[in-house]
Amino acid sequence: MKKFFFALALTLTFGSLMAQNQFFSPLNAVPVGPNGPASNKARVMAYCCPSDAIEITAGVPIGESDFQWINIPLNGINAGIINRLVVCYQVLGAGGSYISQTRLAEMSAPNSAVVKVDDATDLNSTSATCYATKAGYVVGGTTTLSLKVVLKPGDKIIIGGISVIR
DSSP states (O other), X not given: OHHHHHHHHHHHHHHHHHTTEEEEOGXXXXXXXTTSOBOSSEEEEEESSSTTEEEEXXXXXXOGGGOEEEEEEOTTXXXXXXXXXXXXXXXXXXXXXXXXXXXXXXXXXXXXXXXXXEEOOOBOOSSOEEEEEEEEEEOOSEEEEEEEEEBOTTOEEEEEEEEEEO
């Protein structure tokens, strides 16, 4: 009988640990410019292969002061604590392109959002890699991942899996 309860407790503990990671595809990403209006500078489209990744490109140079963001709604995050965010990415091209900022913002009222995480680490790996940033806050509204991009024409930034660690 003890073995049964130990196995049941182990199963429940393992199940709750597995439920702590939530995974997202970036396919619903939207490029935005300064202060939120749609931008014609950055382009987002599905990347092949795998087909649930995206590629971000630009026809004109996008600098740090252009404030071009890629917003990715993280639909389905319920109340609870977000401890860490993981973004998997790769920069392809001649060089000089990167993600200059990673943000998590929360919205409850339709006309404002609160930045909960703002990480200014440059993500510039030319090898496929995943970057983790600490969050440590309690969810109180809809959550959006925002990536500020700096891009040279001809380069691509590939975004793959995104995960939230609870």
